[in-house]
Every structure is written in structure tokens, then in C-alpha cells.
Amino acid sequence: MLSDSEISRQSPRRPITEVAQSLGLTPHEYHTLGDAKAKVQLQVLPRLAAASCGKFIVVTAVNPTPHGEGKTVTSIGLTQALHALNKKVCACLRQPSMGPVFGVKGGAAGGGYAQVVPMEELNLHLTGDIHAVSSAHNLASAALDARLHHETRLGAAAFAQQSGLTPLNIDPERLLWPRVMDHNDRALRQITVGQGSNNGPEHSASFVITAASELMAVLALSRDLADMRRRIGQLLLAFDKDGQAVTAERLGVAGAMTAIMRQAIEPTLMQTLNGAPCLIHAGPFANIAHGNSSIIADEIALKLADYVVTEGGFGSDMGFEKFCNIKVRASGHAPDCAVLVVTLRALKSHAPTPPQDISAVDFTALQQGFANLAWHLNNVRRYGVPVVVAINRFPQDTEQELTWLQQAAINAGAADCVVSEAFSHGAQGALALAQAVLQALQQPADFHPLYHPEAGLQTSLATLAELGYGAAGVSLSDKAQQQLQQLQQLGADKLPVCMAKTPMSISHDPALKGVPRGFVLPINELRLNAGAGFVTALAGNVMTMPGLGLNPGYLHIDIDAEGNICGL
Amino acid sequence: MLSDSEISRQSPRRPITEVAQSLGLTPHEYHTLGDAKAKVQLQVLPRLAAASCGKFIVVTAVNPTPHGEGKTVTSIGLTQALHALNKKVCACLRQPSMGPVFGVKGGAAGGGYAQVVPMEELNLHLTGDIHAVSSAHNLASAALDARLHHETRLGAAAFAQQSGLTPLNIDPERLLWPRVMDHNDRALRQITVGQGSNNGPEHSASFVITAASELMAVLALSRDLADMRRRIGQLLLAFDKDGQAVTAERLGVAGAMTAIMRQAIEPTLMQTLNGAPCLIHAGPFANIAHGNSSIIADEIALKLADYVVTEGGFGSDMGFEKFCNIKVRASGHAPDCAVLVVTLRALKSHAPTPPQDISAVDFTALQQGFANLAWHLNNVRRYGVPVVVAINRFPQDTEQELTWLQQAAINAGAADCVVSEAFSHGAQGALALAQAVLQALQQPADFHPLYHPEAGLQTSLATLAELGYGAAGVSLSDKAQQQLQQLQQLGADKLPVCMAKTPMSISHDPALKGVPRGFVLPINELRLNAGAGFVTALAGNVMTMPGLGLNPGYLHIDIDAEGNICGL
Incomplete structure (x- = not known):
């Protein structure tokens, strides 16, 4: 063949x-x-x-x-x-x-x-399109770090005076927005950025693969251009030192991000x-x-x-x-x-x-x-x-x-x-x-969702775990418990759940084949995706940036004598 | 207007x-x-x-x-x-x-x-096209780090056995290939990658803006697809522990990079x-x-x-x-x-x-x-x-x-x-x-270049400094001296010079306006760009990744009610 x-x-x-x-x-x-x-x-x-x-x-x-x-x-x-x-x-x-x-x-x-x-x-x-998502996403990252840099370097008063902008007072301990790349690049999973003089403040950071990013979800879930613009404005990039949300709108980057994603x-x-x-x-x-x-x-x-x-x-x-x-x-x-x-x-x-x-x-x-x-x-x-x-x-x-x-x-x-x-x-x-x-298709469908987010995140998680995967229950880590409380305070706990878990098992554990029973679904972390309109729940150890294996596909790809791409 | x-x-x-x-x-x-x-x-x-x-x-x-x-x-x-x-x-x-x-x-x-x-x-x-250059460039970066990861993790013998590939024995102290991004992202100028367990080895790294990358120069200097494929194969990514060049060809990534840049x-x-x-x-x-x-x-x-x-x-x-x-x-x-x-x-x-x-x-x-x-x-x-x-x-x-x-x-x-x-x-x-x-155009042009690379890099640098900028001479840092010797050993010192310097002055110093005289051009570093076919000489403090300023352009860009991009 x-x-x-x-x-x-x-x-x-x-x-x-x-x-x-x-x-x-x-x-x-x-x-x-x-x-x-x-x-x-x-x-x-x-x-x-x-x-x-x-x-x-x-x-x-x-x-x-x-x-x-x-x-x-x-x-x-x-x-x-x-x-x-x-x-x-x-x-x-x-x-x-x-x-x-x-x-x-x-x-x-x-x-x-x-x-x-x-x-x-x-x-x-x-x-x-994926390049556009990467580019828009990374513009927000660069803008966030640059704003943090200038406000830190100058202090709020001098920053306001020299830039004419209202200081955002970003909390460097609460930066939420990763960078993205459309490659399997393991070395970028966990990095430190802002090193060297005049590039800081230095802080931990990460890249996720573009397909795992919230902005990709925004593109997929938007109903039209105005809806995408609105969702991008709501993207939560960080918190300020008063605990208020620093959104893409507040940073002033939402319009440019939308322009990048216009096509x-x-x-x-x-x-x-x-x-x-x-x-x-x-x-x-x-x-x-x-x-x-x-x-x-x-x-x-x-x-x-x-x-x-x-x-x-x-x-x-x-x-x-x-x-x-x-x-x-x-x-x-x-x-x-x-x-x-x-x-x-x-x-x-x-x-x-x-x-x-x-x-x-x-x-x-x-x-x-x-x-x-x-x-x-x-x-x-x-x-x-x-x-x-x-x-x-x-x-x-x-x-x-x-x-x-x-x-x-x-x-x-x-x-x-x-x-x-x-x-x-x-x-x-x-x-x-x-x-x-x-x-x-001759049969009448009678569609109904599994859960109603209006009942609150805790109920949604429990329903998804028990009815959706057959788990005996769900357990939230201390971190996830705290995050649940924050989400409740932000009024963001009535959103659907986007479960991040292994695809290899119905459960969170790839080793549990067939139809696992009696397991408790562990939620390690909850992440608000205010632009996409869901809360991501991380169950087990979920990789947001794949790595290249021992015998990666790129080894076999080239162009032939006629200039055609071969080996894909 | x-x-x-x-x-x-x-x-x-x-x-x-x-x-x-x-x-x-x-x-x-x-x-x-x-x-x-x-x-x-x-x-x-x-x-x-x-x-x-x-x-x-x-x-x-x-x-x-x-x-x-x-x-x-x-x-x-x-x-x-x-x-x-x-x-x-x-x-x-x-x-x-x-x-x-x-x-x-x-x-x-x-x-x-x-x-x-x-x-x-x-x-x-x-x-x-710029996205394609970024993507091809970063595939090489990911591939290089992944290969280093697997060979380090397994050891050469087990790596060879499990992958069926010949170990490259990459020297982690001599990684040359940066990552790129088409944004002004100051925080990525100097970073540490490969942190966390199973993502390493941890090492210093950097991003340059795509427009400053060798691969962009390769695109601009290629005569046709076969020439681009050849140049990409020659890209010098690192040295191995025996001091031999680890090129994109040797890593097996040159074909895939060319495929990414096919259009x-x-x-x-x-x-x-x-x-x-x-x-x-x-x-x-x-x-x-x-x-x-x-x-x-x-x-x-x-x-x-x-x-x-x-x-x-x-x-x-x-x-x-x-x-x-x-x-x-x-x-x-x-x-x-x-x-x-x-x-x-x-x-x-x-x-x-x-x-x-x-x-x-x-x-x-x-x-x-x-x-x-x-x-x-x-x-x-x-x-x-x-x-x-x-x-x-x-x-x-x-x-x-x-x-x-x-x-x-x-x-x-x-x-x-x-x-x-x-x-x-x-x-x-x-x-x-x-x-x-x-x-x-009625006048006959009588074009001749300023220098002939065949005379060797030292002569080219001196000619460029003295005739090209009116400098009194050129001085190489110890590092640049060493690199010159390496280039001579590699037989790569007969290439043209690509001078990286400030554009704001004829000299290397932006403060020297008008027609500076009597200055000595300091060369801090020499970088072989074997794919582009030139040696980059860094004179003074040259930024390969710009930063966003206090009042960046993105603040003014958005889409209007008709969906048109405005503020560019």
C-alpha cells in the first residue's frame, strides 16, 4: 500500500x-x-x-x-x-x-x-492559526513581564509619571500566565526567566504546548469575533498585590491579541x-x-x-x-x-x-x-x-x-x-x-448533560468523578481546597469543569485498565480559565508540555528531490 | 490626514x-x-x-x-x-x-x-514565513535538548541500544543554538531551562528575536530549496565532547526543519x-x-x-x-x-x-x-x-x-x-x-566589495573597521581571540563578517554622533554561522532580543466594531 x-x-x-x-x-x-x-x-x-x-x-x-x-x-x-x-x-x-x-x-x-x-x-x-494563537499568547506573557519589570525598576509613582499609565502593582508571586510553543520541548517545562541585569525580576516560569493553552480553548469556544474579544479581555494573567485580578483587558493587551488572531x-x-x-x-x-x-x-x-x-x-x-x-x-x-x-x-x-x-x-x-x-x-x-x-x-x-x-x-x-x-x-x-x-439518526436523541455547573464546582466535580468515571469519590488536595475557596470568592465556581487527566484509563491512573472501580479521584489543582469559561481540574500528574522521545518523528521527515515533503 | x-x-x-x-x-x-x-x-x-x-x-x-x-x-x-x-x-x-x-x-x-x-x-x-522560521528554529532547540536529555539519562551505551541511534555525546557546556520568538520579550534574554525532575540537564539558555536568528539569514541568503536544505544541514548547534561540530544534519533535524520552511x-x-x-x-x-x-x-x-x-x-x-x-x-x-x-x-x-x-x-x-x-x-x-x-x-x-x-x-x-x-x-x-x-542609472556603476573574505577573518575585520567605519583599528577580546583560533582550526575564517553593532553611530558606540574618529572597534565575540555562511562579530553591547518599553505599541491596537484591525 x-x-x-x-x-x-x-x-x-x-x-x-x-x-x-x-x-x-x-x-x-x-x-x-x-x-x-x-x-x-x-x-x-x-x-x-x-x-x-x-x-x-x-x-x-x-x-x-x-x-x-x-x-x-x-x-x-x-x-x-x-x-x-x-x-x-x-x-x-x-x-x-x-x-x-x-x-x-x-x-x-x-x-x-x-x-x-x-x-x-x-x-x-x-x-x-496555531501560530497566531502562540503569538497572541506570548505577547501577553511578554507584556506582563515587561510591565512587572518597569514598575519594579521605577517604583509605582515614577512609573505612573513616566508612562502616563496607572500602575498595576502585579504580585510577582502570583503570575499565572505561561508561555506557549507548538513543539514537544521538555526543557521548557520548568524554567527561570528574567535573569541577568535589567531583564528581571527573575522568577520561575513555564511553557505549555499551544494546544494545551487557554487561548486555544478560547478560539475553539468563541461564537464570533466580538465574543472572542470579550473572552480574551477576561483572561486572568496574574493577581495584583491587593489580590485583584490582572486580566488581559487591564494590562491593555487584549485588543492586540485579538488583532493577532483576527484571521x-x-x-x-x-x-x-x-x-x-x-x-x-x-x-x-x-x-x-x-x-x-x-x-x-x-x-x-x-x-x-x-x-x-x-x-x-x-x-x-x-x-x-x-x-x-x-x-x-x-x-x-x-x-x-x-x-x-x-x-x-x-x-x-x-x-x-x-x-x-x-x-x-x-x-x-x-x-x-x-x-x-x-x-x-x-x-x-x-x-x-x-x-x-x-x-x-x-x-x-x-x-x-x-x-x-x-x-x-x-x-x-x-x-x-x-x-x-x-x-x-x-x-x-x-x-x-x-x-x-x-x-x-432515525432514533430520537434525548440529550442531557451530566451535570449542571450552577450547582457549584464541588458538586460538579463529584458528579463528574462518580457518574462520569465511576469513581468512589473525589478528594481535593490542600492547594485545590484553597483554590476552590478563592474561586468561590471570585464568584467563579459556577463554571463547567475541564478535567485534565490521563486518557489511557477511565480513571486518573494510566495503570488502571478496563473498568476501574473504587478509586478516589485526586484533584491536585484547580485553575480558573476565565476566558475559556471553565475551571481546569488537574487529576494526577498531567503533562502540559510533551517531550520528544528516543526515536522522534522528525528524524524521518525531509524534502525529496522534487521538493515534496516526505516522511510525514 | x-x-x-x-x-x-x-x-x-x-x-x-x-x-x-x-x-x-x-x-x-x-x-x-x-x-x-x-x-x-x-x-x-x-x-x-x-x-x-x-x-x-x-x-x-x-x-x-x-x-x-x-x-x-x-x-x-x-x-x-x-x-x-x-x-x-x-x-x-x-x-x-x-x-x-x-x-x-x-x-x-x-x-x-x-x-x-x-x-x-x-x-x-x-x-x-516568520512563524515558519521560528518553528523550524525551535524544533532544532527542542531536538538538541531532548537528545542531550536522553543520552545523559541513559548513558551512551543504553541510549544506542534503546534508540538504535549513534550517541552524539553533546557537550552540555558548549550548546550554541538559542531559541527564538518573534516578540520583544526581555525576560527571555537570559534564562535557565531543564529544571525539575526528568526535564534536564538544567542549563543556561536564551531566546533571541526571530529576525536576529541565523535561520532567518539562511532563508534570506538561500538560492533555492536545495541550497536552503544544504545550509540548514550545516547549522552549528553545539560541540560534542571531542570538540566536533554537532550540526543540524548530524542531529537528524535538518530535513524536518526544511519541511517546516518549505512554503x-x-x-x-x-x-x-x-x-x-x-x-x-x-x-x-x-x-x-x-x-x-x-x-x-x-x-x-x-x-x-x-x-x-x-x-x-x-x-x-x-x-x-x-x-x-x-x-x-x-x-x-x-x-x-x-x-x-x-x-x-x-x-x-x-x-x-x-x-x-x-x-x-x-x-x-x-x-x-x-x-x-x-x-x-x-x-x-x-x-x-x-x-x-x-x-x-x-x-x-x-x-x-x-x-x-x-x-x-x-x-x-x-x-x-x-x-x-x-x-x-x-x-x-x-x-x-x-x-x-x-x-x-545612466552612469556606469563599477561595483567592488570592501574586502575579500579569502584574506582571512582578521584582515576582513580590520578592513571593515578602518575603511568601513573609519576606526583607528580593531581590538579583539580574549574570548574573541580564542574564537578566532577555533575558526581558523575549523577552516571557517574565510567567511564574510556580519557585524553586530549599534545602528545609531558609525562606530560601535551610540553616543558617538556625526563622524567619529580615532576610536578602536572592540570585538567581544565571534560566532560562526555556518549555515548563513558568515561570522557574526559582536562589537559593543548588542541586544539580540529587544524589550517592550514604557508605552508599548500594543496598547493602541484593537479591532473596531466592523472587525477591522485599528491602531497599527
Whole structure:
């Protein structure tokens, strides 16, 4: 079989103007960037305000394993199949971060014959939105440190006199805003800045990966430009010495940050391998951020298409949970159907003692690991959403195992369970899945979120832990207890929770496979994300900046003699 | 008068396809990014290989003052005027860094009625090239630290076994490659990275602004994609414990860096306010880097247009010197004519005791400060290039002063000296300048560089100091002496010098105004830039990362009710 980039390069592409037209965009509602990408202008939103919405399909998965379950392949394959069935469909996906691209994982544009193309554009800069988020974010960091520097250097009175500005009196012990970089750079996790003469004050600091930043969440959750401007103004950068919030608005940097992100707020239109429209927009990670593509892209797609396919990062305990409890709350668009992606080898990995060779036939391991799928199936159904299970088939999978799993999933409450071969066969390989989804969409969805943030953060955390993960309870560290009190004082404890935890287990502990029971969810820290509109709860040891491994992906990437990018 | 951004927004623009066509590009030689920008594909280069070249006009200036001399305004005004005279002209300019945009200076797209439009696109991301340079640069930093981390953590033998890679044995005391950011972020000048457990080894590090980075110089000096790939491979990142170079090639990151910069190597086509073509490409600062736009853009413009206008950063001791001694050496394209920009107030600032009000009539100060102009005039003529002096007129300037200066400049050897009012009157305001330049181009140029790098670095430094700046001599610090020996051992002392010094004086000392004499140029440090192909010599205290001032530009930038960016 050809490599992903060969398939991407060799496939014929529709002109992007034709894709835009087929989606129902008028020529003045987008501008093209080459023949393969277009930025959709937000002026389309008022035109579509009164239009009815298409069906909203969210793709999720069991707990992921290091082998990869193929959720994006399945999302794109489903989109391709619906398109092949002459349905008016649009996919809404996140822009891949360059961190994983050059780290372990390789591209995040799907794979095989289920891809968004051109894959090398999607995987690298695309239209620069992630760079814009990094740049706006880091302007706030530079501005905060510079203000602290000048006020410290001159003293408040002289600062006021020389600058004409009101001193902010920033507390150097309460700086909250990190810097960001869209790379896996372990050495920047914990640093000291402001060293040397005239560069201070010296203080501890950190970089997080851009995809884990609050500003990325702001981009994904904003309804329009004015809403983004408002959210950016609310970003909490630090506290002053009186305990008052130093926001981006108060620092005077919110306008410039919005200007930097002026074009990033426009979704990028691309296409699948068979020419179905796809809106790529924003890229928050799902373990530390809320893990879903943008509300603006969804809004446009739902108004223009009859079927919209999107995905939440990692398992249904992560991206799907945040989709339901954070994103739907901001967008008002509830899902009509979910697709739960699973692989035989993932289920075998979730057995209490996973087999050495997870590709070999092993009914015992499969049946034991099935508990993880059953949990996710029930988890999605708890939200009132019908579920189709998609088994992403690998070459070694046997008919016998597949048949057993299909029946078991249906017995466990799936609306249907079908085998998907989108990776190898593109749209054709996902036709059965598309038919099953269309069938499931006949069922009325009865969506309801898991918790109501108005009940207060403590209640939300407990509900999420107990109902959302099956924990016996939740325990807050002393630090988190204090932070909870501060949030209550700030009147900010009625916001949804964005749980930062491992994606490898339903619990906070990656070692607890299958369906863990009886554990207590430990909350180490609570962080107010006033711009994004949620409180991040850190459960366990969650990395906000990945590192490059022993054999990083960048080693294999180069340009060939014709100037094409290879090895992605 | 309208603000720069109002003028930019209100002016009618030609479709960029029409601009491309007028320049002589065929439709498959560029792709459009919206209706205002296009990326020019490098496949145009072989087609034009045999074409003859147009005339090459380089705009330079006297030593700049904090008030701004209007060099870019003059470059764009001249381009507009030549275009208005129906000459086939193209401007080649650098992409502005966001550091100055949000710092002090505001936009760098010209100003008034001499602008490249749309100015908010030029001043912010444009087509993402600077972001690409930052990203590629920082991938190398992350890769270097990660490799050091894994080899240190495991030891060489276990590292080799587990990774399958040959250990590099990087010397943690000899890490050379900084990180970069396209912001003025003082707190990142001197930092400690790799703190905390499992993030190390901990070591001192720094960020420089992207425009001051070697990789930006590589982009600007590469002849084509293969040349850029080769130069990136040669980047010297560190030394190993045996004293051998750890290059980007040896680390295995050069291919991925090139992939990240695959689109950045294509110049961006824009237009002036009156529709003349303009290629924007690369953005090295002139005080710490070589201060000129790209060789690739020049090559395309010279083959397609009859007149190409470009500029070197700061005064003729900086960007123009580096144009002649670094860029021409790499490109083979010598200048046919220079334009030397001056303002009355700049000359008054260069008087030994500058007047309180530099806008008021003051013949004494003007005549004293004229020495600076005379020096730059002779400096340019030393390279065998005819010079037209352009007086960038300000409203307070009197006819009497202007007339005196014109005559004085001609007496001092200028081919002509004309008043330019491009800021207020666009093309019309620069017609006299255009005519003077066309006249000067009738003179045969007899270009020769100042020094021949083959004579060795010590000779090059001495020649540059004595002939290039009028110094009495050059003195190397102990550190620089040692580095010189190392460079000789590496066989890298036959490269041109890229002098990092203040732009505010012909000397290394910003306090020495006018024409300093008798000073000795102190070289504190020599840095091999093996990818760019020069050795940077640091003279005096040169800042590679600017800081935000007391009243930074970002405070005034926002979006308006219509979503337009304002305050740039």
C-alpha cells in the first residue's frame, strides 16, 4: 500500500472553490489560499442565522492505547461514505499540533484512504492559526513581564509619571500566565526567566504546548469575533498585590491579541480524499484542554450541511464528555448520534493481563477487554445519545472475533455495530458505517448533560468523578481546597469543569485498565480559565508540555528531490 | 490626514492576479492567498535563468535617529513613482517583525501614501514565513535538548541500544543554538531551562528575536530549496565532547526543519498603494543579522522587471555594507545605484550638540550634522555605486534649508539630491526622485566589495573597521581571540563578517554622533554561522532580543466594531 503522503499527493483534488460551492458558500463568503484551502469569512454567520441545522454526529472511542485506534480515520471515512451516498455532509476537525507531528505520532490527518488533503499542509502550518494563537499568547506573557519589570525598576509613582499609565502593582508571586510553543520541548517545562541585569525580576516560569493553552480553548469556544474579544479581555494573567485580578483587558493587551488572531477565527475549508468538505478549526488537546474543534466551524457546517461529522479527542471519558458538558453548553448544538471507535487490539490491551501479541486471536483477552467498550457505550448513552460502534478493522482481525464483538456490542446497547475499513478502502470501506449511522439518526436523541455547573464546582466535580468515571469519590488536595475557596470568592465556581487527566484509563491512573472501580479521584489543582469559561481540574500528574522521545518523528521527515515533503 | 491603516483600507487594490500578470508571472507560477497576496513558486527560477537582469537600486540612509528617517517610505514611494512613469518596476522588501510592531515603532509597511497594502496583513502574519522560521528554529532547540536529555539519562551505551541511534555525546557546556520568538520579550534574554525532575540537564539558555536568528539569514541568503536544505544541514548547534561540530544534519533535524520552511522559501507578492508589484521575503534585522530581504525575491524581480528597488536596514554602515559584502557575494547581483535617505531633523540630531527642537530652523546644527551625510555618501561611493540623496521632507522643513542641503550633497559627490514627499503625496511626491534615479542609472556603476573574505577573518575585520567605519583599528577580546583560533582550526575564517553593532553611530558606540574618529572597534565575540555562511562579530553591547518599553505599541491596537484591525 502507498504511504499516506503518496496517497494524498496522487489523489485528484477538486478545486476548493467547487468544494465551497457544493457546501453552499457564496464566493464572497470565503477566500481561497491556493487551490486546496479557503478561509471561511464570518459574515456567513448572520446570513445563516435562521437556517435549520443538520444532524450532528460525534465520533469518540474507547480508552486509547499507544497503538492508535483510528478515530480520525473513522471520522473522515464516515464523511467520505456519506458523501459517496450523495448526502450533504461536512466534517469539522481540529488542526493538528506540530508537537505530535514531529514527536511520536506522525500526521493527524487521518491515514490511508481516509484523509483530509493535502495532508502535508494540514499537518504543518495549514493557514497559520496555531501560530497566531502562540503569538497572541506570548505577547501577553511578554507584556506582563515587561510591565512587572518597569514598575519594579521605577517604583509605582515614577512609573505612573513616566508612562502616563496607572500602575498595576502585579504580585510577582502570583503570575499565572505561561508561555506557549507548538513543539514537544521538555526543557521548557520548568524554567527561570528574567535573569541577568535589567531583564528581571527573575522568577520561575513555564511553557505549555499551544494546544494545551487557554487561548486555544478560547478560539475553539468563541461564537464570533466580538465574543472572542470579550473572552480574551477576561483572561486572568496574574493577581495584583491587593489580590485583584490582572486580566488581559487591564494590562491593555487584549485588543492586540485579538488583532493577532483576527484571521485565525475563520475556519479553514479543505476536503477529504473524495472531495467532501471539511472545516479545520482550532486544536485543543483533550487531556488538558477541552479537546474539540471550534464552535464557529460547527455552526457554519450545521447550517449548510445535512450531516456534520466531528470528533472529541481520546475516549468518551475525555473529549466526548467535554463536548457534552463544555462545548454544547457554549454552542447550543447537542449531538444527534455518536460513533464509538474500537479495535480488537485495543480491547485486548484492556484485559487485566494483556496478551504479548495483541494482534493474535485471543478470545479471553477480547472478552475481558470488552468491559472497557461496554463502559464507554453506557457512558455515551447516559447523555441520551444513540451509539453506533465502529470496529476499525486491522489486517490480522478474524471474522470470528469481529462477529462476536458485533453481537456483544449490540447486546450491550449499541444501536448497531459495524466493521469499518476506511483506512484500506476509503468511502467504500465505511459505507456500512454510514448506513448504520443514518439508521441510528432515525432514533430520537434525548440529550442531557451530566451535570449542571450552577450547582457549584464541588458538586460538579463529584458528579463528574462518580457518574462520569465511576469513581468512589473525589478528594481535593490542600492547594485545590484553597483554590476552590478563592474561586468561590471570585464568584467563579459556577463554571463547567475541564478535567485534565490521563486518557489511557477511565480513571486518573494510566495503570488502571478496563473498568476501574473504587478509586478516589485526586484533584491536585484547580485553575480558573476565565476566558475559556471553565475551571481546569488537574487529576494526577498531567503533562502540559510533551517531550520528544528516543526515536522522534522528525528524524524521518525531509524534502525529496522534487521538493515534496516526505516522511510525514 | 488619514491614518496609515485608513489609507491602506480605503485605497482600491488591483486583484493580485493582475499584479502577477503585469510582473510577467504565468498563472502556474504563483498561487493566490486571498485577493491581496500570492506566493511565487520557485519553478519560475529555471524559466528565467537565461533572462537579462533589470537595474538594481538599493535604498540606504544616514545613521538613524529615534524619530525615523522614512527609508521604507522612500523605497515604496520610489517604486510607486517609477510605476507611475510606466516603468516596469518591482520592490523587494523584508517582512516586518511583530516585535517592533507591538513594541515601539508601529508598522513597517511604509506609511502615509507610500505603503505596501494591505498594511495590516504585511505587519502581522503575512503568509506565515516568520512563524515558519521560528518553528523550524525551535524544533532544532527542542531536538538538541531532548537528545542531550536522553543520552545523559541513559548513558551512551543504553541510549544506542534503546534508540538504535549513534550517541552524539553533546557537550552540555558548549550548546550554541538559542531559541527564538518573534516578540520583544526581555525576560527571555537570559534564562535557565531543564529544571525539575526528568526535564534536564538544567542549563543556561536564551531566546533571541526571530529576525536576529541565523535561520532567518539562511532563508534570506538561500538560492533555492536545495541550497536552503544544504545550509540548514550545516547549522552549528553545539560541540560534542571531542570538540566536533554537532550540526543540524548530524542531529537528524535538518530535513524536518526544511519541511517546516518549505512554503516560507516562496516570496510573497503584494502591491504598493498604486498597484506596483512588491515581493516581500525574509526579515533579518540589520544590527545583528545581515539586514536585507531575500536573494530569491531579488532574482525573480531582476529577471522580470526593468527596475528593482530594495533597501538595506539602518544606515549605509549597516544594511548597505552587508548588502555589498554578504548578499552580493551570495547572489551575484551588484547594485547599479543607491538612494541615500536623509531628513533635516536627522542631520540636526547628528550635530555635536543637537538643538532642543530639531524641527526648528537651525543652520548651524544642519551644517554640523551634514558631516554624517557626507560620510555615508562617500561610504556608498567607495563601493563604486552612484548615489542619489533623497531628502524625506517633513512639514516644518523650510525651502531655504532644503536648498542648502541639496547643493551641499551635490558638492559632496551625490549624483543628485532631491526632495521626496512620498509620505504625503505618494507617487507624485517621489517623481523627482524617480527621475534622478533614472538619470543616475545612466552612469556606469563599477561595483567592488570592501574586502575579500579569502584574506582571512582578521584582515576582513580590520578592513571593515578602518575603511568601513573609519576606526583607528580593531581590538579583539580574549574570548574573541580564542574564537578566532577555533575558526581558523575549523577552516571557517574565510567567511564574510556580519557585524553586530549599534545602528545609531558609525562606530560601535551610540553616543558617538556625526563622524567619529580615532576610536578602536572592540570585538567581544565571534560566532560562526555556518549555515548563513558568515561570522557574526559582536562589537559593543548588542541586544539580540529587544524589550517592550514604557508605552508599548500594543496598547493602541484593537479591532473596531466592523472587525477591522485599528491602531497599527
